[in-house]
Amino acid sequence: MMTSFNGEMLMQYRIEGMDCASCVGKIETALTRMPGVSDIRLNFATEKLELTLASDAATQAGDIEKTIKSLGFGVSATPQTAHHQRWWQTRKGKQVVGLGMLMGAAYALALFFPTYGAWVFAAAVIVGVYPFARKALALGLSGTPFSIETLMSVAALGALVIGEAEEAAAVVFLFSIGELLESVAAGHARAGIRALASLVPKTAVLLDALGGQREVAAASLRVNDHVLVRPGDRVSADGVIIQGSSSLDESPVTGESVPCAKTTGDHVFAGSINVDGVLEVRVEKTAADNTIARIIQLVEQAQASKAPTARFIERFSRYYTPAVMALAALVVILPPLVMGGDWSTWLYRGLALLLIACPCALVLSTPAAIASGLAAGTRRGLLIKGGSALETIGRVKTVAFDKTGTLTEGKPRVTDVAAFTQQSGEEILALFASVESGSNHPLAKAIVAHAEAADTLIPTASNASATAGKAVHATVAGRALAIGSPVYAAQAAILSTEQQAQIETLQNDDKTVSVLFDEQSREALGLVALRDESRDDAQQGVAQLKAMGVRSVMLTGDNRRTAQAIAGHLGMEWQAELLPEDKLHLINEMKLNTKVAMVGDGINDAPALATADVGIAMGGGTDVAIETADAALLKNSVTDVAHLVALSRATVIPPFSTVLICRI
Structure with a gap:
C-alpha cells in the first residue's frame, strides 16, 4: 500500500516469516542501508512494516520487496490478514519434513549400504543448508555478515568437507526444527492478537x-x-x-x-x-x-517490553559468531605455522570446533533439571511455556489475581430464595423460573437451572415480554407477574421497610437481588439472590501462597462492594473498578519492587498477563489469555499457582533439584 504526502511516500507492507526480534533487526538493518528509506516501523506482533520513501530516491518499491525477499521473508504490498497455514504446510514445515525423510532414508541405507547412506546424508546437508546459506549471504550483503545463519552454514559445510556428513545433516535438521518451533510459537502469539481483534464486529x-x-x-x-x-x-x-x-x-x-x-x-x-x-x-x-x-x-507494547532479552541475544550473536569463527581460524592456522602441525589434522579440528560451537546446540540443549521440571509440570496439568518462565515463577513475591473466572467460577448461582407472602420458598422459586423461562439473560438462566436442579415443577408462562434493562413480565396462572431489580421494584410495587432491609443485607454481602411482584396488586411476592461464588480451592490456594512468603492481591473490574466481599472471604488485598490499562499500570508499579505474576482468564487480562514477569492463565479461560500467558493451569485450580511456585523453586535449587522434581 502506498500513500503520497509532501513529496514522500508512506509505504506499507505485510512481512511473513518473522519469528523473533532478531528477524526485525535484520530487516531494519537492511532497509536502513537503502538510499531514501527512513522512518522504518516494523511491528513483529502484527507483521506490518511501514516506512517513508523519498519520491526522488534511487530506491524503488520493487527494490524494497526484493531486499526483504532476499533475506528469506515473504512480503506483500497490502498489509491484509493472511491465510494461516498449519505448521506442515509452511515452507519451514515442509523443509523439516523433507529433511526428516532424507535422514530416515540415509539411516536405513547406511545399515545395508554404508557408502550410499553417506551420499544421502550429504544430499540432506546440501538441500537443508541451501536456504540458510542463501539467507546468510543476503544478510552479509545487507549489513549483517556475522549472523547465526552464517555460523550454522559454515559449520555444516565444514563438517561435510571433513567427511562427517551424518553430523552435518543432524546440525541442519536440528537447526531447522528450532526455526520451525520458533515460527509456531510466534504464530501462537499472533493468534491472541487476532482473537482480540475479532471481538469487534466487522x-x-x-x-x-x-x-x-x-x-x-x-x-x-x-x-x-x-x-x-x-x-x-x-x-x-x-x-x-x-x-x-x-x-x-x-x-x-x-x-x-x-x-x-x-x-x-x-x-x-x-x-x-x-x-x-x-x-x-x-x-x-x-x-x-x-x-x-x-x-x-x-x-503489543507489553510483549515488546520483554525485548531487552531478545536484544541481548542479538548483541550476543554479533560477538559470538565472529569470535567463534576467528577462534576456529586460529586453530586451523597457528599450530601448522608455529608448531609444524599437520594441516589436514588441524583443519579437521578447526571445523570440528565450528560444528560444536554451532548455536543450535545452545538453543536446543536444556539442563536436565529444567527438562524434568517442565515434564513434571505437564503431568500435573501445569503447562509452562519454556525454561525461562519456569525459572522466573519461583522468584515471584507478589501474585495478582483477576476475580471473575479466576478466583470465582465466573457464573452467577442462586444463593437465597425468600418469600414475602404465605407461599413457600419452593413456590416462589417456581414462579421466578416460570417468568424467566423465556429469557436469555445469564441471571435468568441461573434461576431456571437452579429450579430444575431442585426438581421444582415450573408452571407455564404466557405473554412474556421485557422492559429492557429493568424487568421481565409474564402471565402465570392468570396473574400478571414481573421480575425486576430492587430499584425498579421499589417504583412499580410496594416494598416494606423490613423487605428493603433484607434486600440491602443481601446486597452488602455481594449478592445480586431480583424481586418478584404482582403488577396488578403491586404486591411484592419474594426475592432471589445470586452471586458469583469463589472457587472451592481459592481460599486454600491463597493461604498456601502466603505460607510460601508470596503476597496475593486481587485486581478486578467489578465494583468495590463485590471486591471487598470476595477478597475479605479469601484473606487477600484488593483493587476494584479497574479497566485493562489500570491493571497494567498497577502491575508495572509492583514490578518496580519485586517479581510479579499475574493470573487471569479473560480478554481484559491480556495486557497485564503480557507485562507481568510471569503471566499465568486459567485453562478454561479465553484463547487470548492462554496465548498471551507464560503458563496455563489446565485444571483451573487456584492451588496450582502455589504448585507452580514450589515446582520452580525445586527445579532451580541444586543439587537436589532432580530428586525433588521426580518426587512431585
Missing part, C-alpha cells in the same frame, strides 16, 4: 438523519455517527446511548460476570454484547481508538 448498522438504516464496515464509523445495536449484537464502537435501555455483557472489557443495565446517557464499550434491548448509540471513538484497539495496543 459491520455496523448506521442510522442516517432521517432514521434510515444501512450496513457499513465498522472500521468506517466516524465520531458522532449514530448506530443501531440490536439484541444479541456486539457493540460496534465506543459511544454513548442516546435512545433505549438494555443489559450489556461487558465481560470482554471489564471482566464483570453479570450484565450491566444501561440506559440513555450511559457509555458503552466496543465488543460488549447487547442482551435484550434495542439501542441507538452515538459513536465517540473511531475503530483505531476504541477500547478493544487500546487493549491490543497494550498487549
Whole structure:
C-alpha cells in the first residue's frame, strides 16, 4: 500500500516469516542501508512494516520487496490478514519434513549400504543448508555478515568437507526444527492478537438523519455517527446511548460476570454484547481508538517490553559468531605455522570446533533439571511455556489475581430464595423460573437451572415480554407477574421497610437481588439472590501462597462492594473498578519492587498477563489469555499457582533439584 504526502511516500507492507526480534533487526538493518528509506516501523506482533520513501530516491518499491525477499521473508504490498497455514504446510514445515525423510532414508541405507547412506546424508546437508546459506549471504550483503545463519552454514559445510556428513545433516535438521518451533510459537502469539481483534464486529448498522438504516464496515464509523445495536449484537464502537435501555455483557472489557443495565446517557464499550434491548448509540471513538484497539495496543507494547532479552541475544550473536569463527581460524592456522602441525589434522579440528560451537546446540540443549521440571509440570496439568518462565515463577513475591473466572467460577448461582407472602420458598422459586423461562439473560438462566436442579415443577408462562434493562413480565396462572431489580421494584410495587432491609443485607454481602411482584396488586411476592461464588480451592490456594512468603492481591473490574466481599472471604488485598490499562499500570508499579505474576482468564487480562514477569492463565479461560500467558493451569485450580511456585523453586535449587522434581 502506498500513500503520497509532501513529496514522500508512506509505504506499507505485510512481512511473513518473522519469528523473533532478531528477524526485525535484520530487516531494519537492511532497509536502513537503502538510499531514501527512513522512518522504518516494523511491528513483529502484527507483521506490518511501514516506512517513508523519498519520491526522488534511487530506491524503488520493487527494490524494497526484493531486499526483504532476499533475506528469506515473504512480503506483500497490502498489509491484509493472511491465510494461516498449519505448521506442515509452511515452507519451514515442509523443509523439516523433507529433511526428516532424507535422514530416515540415509539411516536405513547406511545399515545395508554404508557408502550410499553417506551420499544421502550429504544430499540432506546440501538441500537443508541451501536456504540458510542463501539467507546468510543476503544478510552479509545487507549489513549483517556475522549472523547465526552464517555460523550454522559454515559449520555444516565444514563438517561435510571433513567427511562427517551424518553430523552435518543432524546440525541442519536440528537447526531447522528450532526455526520451525520458533515460527509456531510466534504464530501462537499472533493468534491472541487476532482473537482480540475479532471481538469487534466487522459491520455496523448506521442510522442516517432521517432514521434510515444501512450496513457499513465498522472500521468506517466516524465520531458522532449514530448506530443501531440490536439484541444479541456486539457493540460496534465506543459511544454513548442516546435512545433505549438494555443489559450489556461487558465481560470482554471489564471482566464483570453479570450484565450491566444501561440506559440513555450511559457509555458503552466496543465488543460488549447487547442482551435484550434495542439501542441507538452515538459513536465517540473511531475503530483505531476504541477500547478493544487500546487493549491490543497494550498487549503489543507489553510483549515488546520483554525485548531487552531478545536484544541481548542479538548483541550476543554479533560477538559470538565472529569470535567463534576467528577462534576456529586460529586453530586451523597457528599450530601448522608455529608448531609444524599437520594441516589436514588441524583443519579437521578447526571445523570440528565450528560444528560444536554451532548455536543450535545452545538453543536446543536444556539442563536436565529444567527438562524434568517442565515434564513434571505437564503431568500435573501445569503447562509452562519454556525454561525461562519456569525459572522466573519461583522468584515471584507478589501474585495478582483477576476475580471473575479466576478466583470465582465466573457464573452467577442462586444463593437465597425468600418469600414475602404465605407461599413457600419452593413456590416462589417456581414462579421466578416460570417468568424467566423465556429469557436469555445469564441471571435468568441461573434461576431456571437452579429450579430444575431442585426438581421444582415450573408452571407455564404466557405473554412474556421485557422492559429492557429493568424487568421481565409474564402471565402465570392468570396473574400478571414481573421480575425486576430492587430499584425498579421499589417504583412499580410496594416494598416494606423490613423487605428493603433484607434486600440491602443481601446486597452488602455481594449478592445480586431480583424481586418478584404482582403488577396488578403491586404486591411484592419474594426475592432471589445470586452471586458469583469463589472457587472451592481459592481460599486454600491463597493461604498456601502466603505460607510460601508470596503476597496475593486481587485486581478486578467489578465494583468495590463485590471486591471487598470476595477478597475479605479469601484473606487477600484488593483493587476494584479497574479497566485493562489500570491493571497494567498497577502491575508495572509492583514490578518496580519485586517479581510479579499475574493470573487471569479473560480478554481484559491480556495486557497485564503480557507485562507481568510471569503471566499465568486459567485453562478454561479465553484463547487470548492462554496465548498471551507464560503458563496455563489446565485444571483451573487456584492451588496450582502455589504448585507452580514450589515446582520452580525445586527445579532451580541444586543439587537436589532432580530428586525433588521426580518426587512431585
